[in-house]
Amino acid sequence: MSEMGLWQQFWYYMTHNGSYVLEQFSRHFLIAIYGVLLAAVVGIPLGILIARYKKLSATTIGIANVIQTIPSLAMLSILMLALGLGVNTVIVTVFLYSILPIVKNTYTGMNNVNRAVIDTAQGMGMTRMQQLFLVELPLSVSVIMAGVRNALVVAIGNVAIGAFVGAGGLGDIIIRGTNATDGGAIILAGALPTALMAIIADLLLGWAERKLQPHGM
Amino acid sequence: MEEPILAFKDVKKVYHGGTVGVEDVNLTINKGEFVCMIGTSGSGKTTLMRMVNRMHDATSGEILFNGKNIKKIDPVALRRQIGYVIQNIGLMPHMTIYDNITLVPRLLKWSDEKKRAQAKKLCQEVELPEEFLTRYPSQLSGGQQQRVGVIRALAANQDLILMDEPFGALDPITRESLQDLVSDLQKRLNKTIIFVTHDIDEALRLATQVVILDNGHIVQHGAPEEILQHPANDFVRNFLGEERLSQARAELSTVDQIMLTDPVTITMERSIPEAIKLMRQRRVDTLLVVDGHGFFKGYVDIDTITSHYKRATSVSDLLSTDMPTLQKDTLVRKTVRKMLNRDFKYLPVVDDKQKLLGIVTRTTMVDVVYDTIWGEGTADETAADQEGETTAPAAVHEGK
Numbered sequence: 001m002s003e004m005g006l007w008q009q010f011w012y013y014m015t016h017n018g019s020y021v022l023e024q025f026s027r028h029f030l031i032a033i034y035g036v037l038l039a040a041v042v043g044i045p046l047g048i049l050i051a052r053y054k055k056l057s058a059t060t061i062g063i064a065n066v067i068q069t070i071p072s073l074a075m076l077s078i079l080m081l082a083l084g085l086g087v088n089t090v091i092v093t094v095f096l097y098s099i100l101p102i103v104k105n106t107y108t109g110m111n112n113v114n115r116a117v118i119d120t121a122q123g124m125g126m127t128r129m130q131q132l133f134l135v136e137l138p139l140s141v142s143v144i145m146a147g148v149r150n151a152l153v154v155a156i157g158n159v160a161i162g163a164f165v166g167a168g169g170l171g172d173i174i175i176r177g178t179n180a181t182d183g184g185a186i187i188l189a190g191a192l193p194t195a196l197m198a199i200i201a202d203l204l205l206g207w208a209e210r211k212l213q214p215h216g217m
Numbered sequence: 218m219e220e221p222i223l224a225f226k227d228v229k230k231v232y233h234g235g236t237v238g239v240e241d242v243n244l245t246i247n248k249g250e251f252v253c254m255i256g257t258s259g260s261g262k263t264t265l266m267r268m269v270n271r272m273h274d275a276t277s278g279e280i281l282f283n284g285k286n287i288k289k290i291d292p293v294a295l296r297r298q299i300g301y302v303i304q305n306i307g308l309m310p311h312m313t314i315y316d317n318i319t320l321v322p323r324l325l326k327w328s329d330e331k332k333r334a335q336a337k338k339l340c341q342e343v344e345l346p347e348e349f350l351t352r353y354p355s356q357l358s359g360g361q362q363q364r365v366g367v368i369r370a371l372a373a374n375q376d377l378i379l380m381d382e383p384f385g386a387l388d389p390i391t392r393e394s395l396q397d398l399v400s401d402l403q404k405r406l407n408k409t410i411i412f413v414t415h416d417i418d419e420a421l422r423l424a425t426q427v428v429i430l431d432n433g434h435i436v437q438h439g440a441p442e443e444i445l446q447h448p449a450n451d452f453v454r455n456f457l458g459e460e461r462l463s464q465a466r467a468e469l470s471t472v473d474q475i476m477l478t479d480p481v482t483i484t485m486e487r488s489i490p491e492a493i494k495l496m497r498q499r500r501v502d503t504l505l506v507v508d509g510h511g512f513f514k515g516y517v518d519i520d521t522i523t524s525h526y527k528r529a530t531s532v533s534d535l536l537s538t539d540m541p542t543l544q545k546d547t548l549v550r551k552t553v554r555k556m557l558n559r560d561f562k563y564l565p566v567v568d569d570k571q572k573l574l575g576i577v578t579r580t581t582m583v584d585v586v587y588d589t590i591w592g593e594g595t596a597d598e599t600a601a602d603q604e605g606e607t608t609a610p611a612a613v614h615e616g617k
């Protein structure tokens with residue numbers, strides 16, 4: 001193999017291990033998605049909550065900020081002590097890193113909705129839920145989506161590191177490459193799809209963000 | 218009498234931290250009134266208004282809406298019955314004009330046909346082109362947006378509409394056209410409006426009832442004329458301003474307040490020579506003719522006497538009756554027209570039984586107009602002027 005150039009080697013590896021790469025690709029993607037979705041399920045309501053009850057906002061965002069400052073390798077190691085090796089540790093890591101951008105953006109989005117608009121919504125007789133679903137969420141959904149997008153891109157990177165705790169994913173291929181002599185091509189086979197996934201996720205969610213921006217804004 | 222649409226009873230609002238929003242508010246608002254709440258910033262106008270649809274709840278006292286304590290009505294249901302317009306328009310930026318207008322009907326689950334018909338009707342009402350219905354608020358000018366804001370508040374046939382400085386942010390011309398619109402809609406559709414404003418001219422222009430607030434208290438409440446004529450205290454006087462007050466004094470004073478009370482009169486049965494003698498004595502060219510009890514009958518003037526005295530024996534033979542009379546409580550403002558349009562130098566003032574009380578002369582009108590324009594006449598001065606004139610009534614009659 002060594003007499004081939006790096007790109008030829010890469011190509012060779014991809015054609016012979018295509019299904020394996022694809023498998024790790026989708027595994028990688030799913031781990032990231034699960035973590036981010038979980039964070040969205042928790043973070044969006046939490047953001048809405050702290051936008052309504054402002055007293056909670058400083059503490060909540062403070063905690064999320066602290067979590068964010070922990071280096072991902074350290075986080076993985078700490079969580080591994082609690083949750084053991086495997087995919088769950090990575091999902092929880094992704095979840096924790098996604099909380100901040102999602103909560104913060106939801107909070108900002110909700111706060112940026114014009115006070116006068118909310119005041120009239122209430123004054124015209126909308127219930128709290130109607131205010132939320134007919135006014136506040138539609139007007140802040142694109143900001144919230146930006147948070148999710150941010151979280152997902154970061155998550156894809158973090159999942160690559162997650163291979164160290166045996167969660168699999170494209171990081172697994174990268175680790176194989178680092179362990180093999182002359183494994184440059186294998187490293188590429190893991191790294192390039194990771195980068196590609198991050199770029200595509202970013203583009204797709206950017207597009208969704210624009211689509212979700214309500215008309216008339 | 219019909220039940221008042223809204224009544225405040227000893228209403229008080231204290232905010233968290235102890236700021237008193239309003240206090241001791243007792244106010245009754247009848248159906249069809251256009252109530253303007255006015256006062257300096259922080260006087261509690263918004264507080265008072267927002268308690269009506271329970272955006273704020275009163276700390277004590279009660280508010281009755283159609284006789285029912287609003288505390289007993291679910292806030293959401295209450296608000297859907299009360300129109301709401303605020304200064305910053307508050308159109309939903311992500312909804313089309315159609316969706317904005319039919320927002321409350323939608324909350325009330327009207328059928329689509331009914332909503333569509335209502336939107337079209339309202340557009341016609343305010344001359345808003347129907348193609349606007351598919352646009353978004355950002356595609357409309359500020360004035361057009363607030364026009365939509367106004368009809369949105371009517372869309373579910375609300376009888377009571379709350380407006381908090383709705384036109385504060387508009388330029389004067391747009392503001393005026395929207396004032397006309399609201400005033401017109403209010404009368405035509407017999408709505409009750411509570412309108413908060415900073416602008417005293419706006420209040421005087423629109424209101425049937427003005428409520429003046431200071432420091433959380435109602436300092437005066439009444440029709441605009443009433444307030445202008447009898448400001449309750451110095452605060453109200455300052456608030457209205459000397460210019461408006463003197464203008465009002467001129468415009469809203471009634472003719473019996475400015476009339477001369479000593480007209481030269483003669484009774485019907487007197488002879489013509491007696492009449493001429495009286496004219497010469499008092500140096501006038503016209504005599505007002507009254508009967509024995511002082512009731513006004515007409516006048517006799519020197520022209521008629523000169524041409525017809527041979528055929529006449531008594532004043533009654535030469536009596537002219539084409540002189541219009543002024544009722545004593547007619548506004549001076551209206552008299553100005555009447556006098557300037559006709560060729561009379563003065564007009565008799567009578568009570569409702571035609572008893573002659575005095576006259577208003579063109580010279581008196583000049584004083585009134587002078588006061589209106591320069592606003593220098595105080596009540597005392599005007600009185601002094603009148604006395605000065607009544608001692609010499611001849612001067613004012615001369616030369617008809």
Ligand SMILES: Nc1ncnc2c1ncn2[C@@H]1O[C@H](COP(=O)(O)OP(=O)(O)OP(=O)(O)O)[C@@H](O)[C@H]1O
Nearest residue numbers: 232233236237238257258259260261262263264265
């Ligand atoms: N939500 C609130 N919390 C605490 N105090 C308030 C609140 N809203 C109003 N106040 C206070 O209550 C008083 C009356 O305020 P309000 O808003 O009713 O005045 P306003 O007459 O509408 O003034 P403006 O003309 O400036 O709108 C003020 O002293 C104000 O600071």
Ligand SMILES: [Mg+2]
Nearest residue numbers: 262263264381
């Ligand atoms: Mg206010």
